[in-house]
Amino acid sequence: MAKEASYKDKKVITIGIVRELTGLSERQIRYYEERKLIFPERTSGGSRKYSFADIELLMEIAEKIEDGVQTYEIRQEMKKKNADATKLRNKMIQGQLNAQFGTRKR
Structure with missing residues (x-):
């Protein structure tokens, strides 16, 4: 039996919702993806999908960036x-x- 992913790991959240939850701009979120810090899935139409774990990671990244890292x-x-x-x-x-x-x- 295959292990089902935790709800935190399911990539179901759009970039717009991520923006609202994190306070980050879409540009910042895409930049972190370009820098290979976050790895959203893509739908067949090319839309990014994020998980709750991704949102937590984005918040950690943003905090470190703010601290000058x-x-x-x-x-x-x-x-x-x-x-x-x-x-x-x-x-x-x-x-x-x-x-x-x-x-x-x-």
């Missing part, structure tokens, strides 16, 4: 967080395998 630095921080999460997930999987099969990675 450059988009490059934000992107590097995001890459590091993703890499750390991947390492942790791999460690957890290895632990589960060790527990299940009584083996240890050497």
Whole structure:
């Protein structure tokens, strides 16, 4: 059975609603997309669709920009967080395998 995405991760919100919820302009939102900080889905007609998780991320990005952090630095921080999460997930999987099969990675 496929795991269903959380409501926070479903890309169903239009850019206009995102603009209203965040207070950001459409130009700012598109800029963050151009800078590879946010990744909306596209409809067949080309409209952007965002999730609640995207909105939270946009708010974090806007706050950092306001504090003077450059988009490059934000992107590097995001890459590091993703890499750390991947390492942790791999460690957890290895632990589960060790527990299940009584083996240890050497």
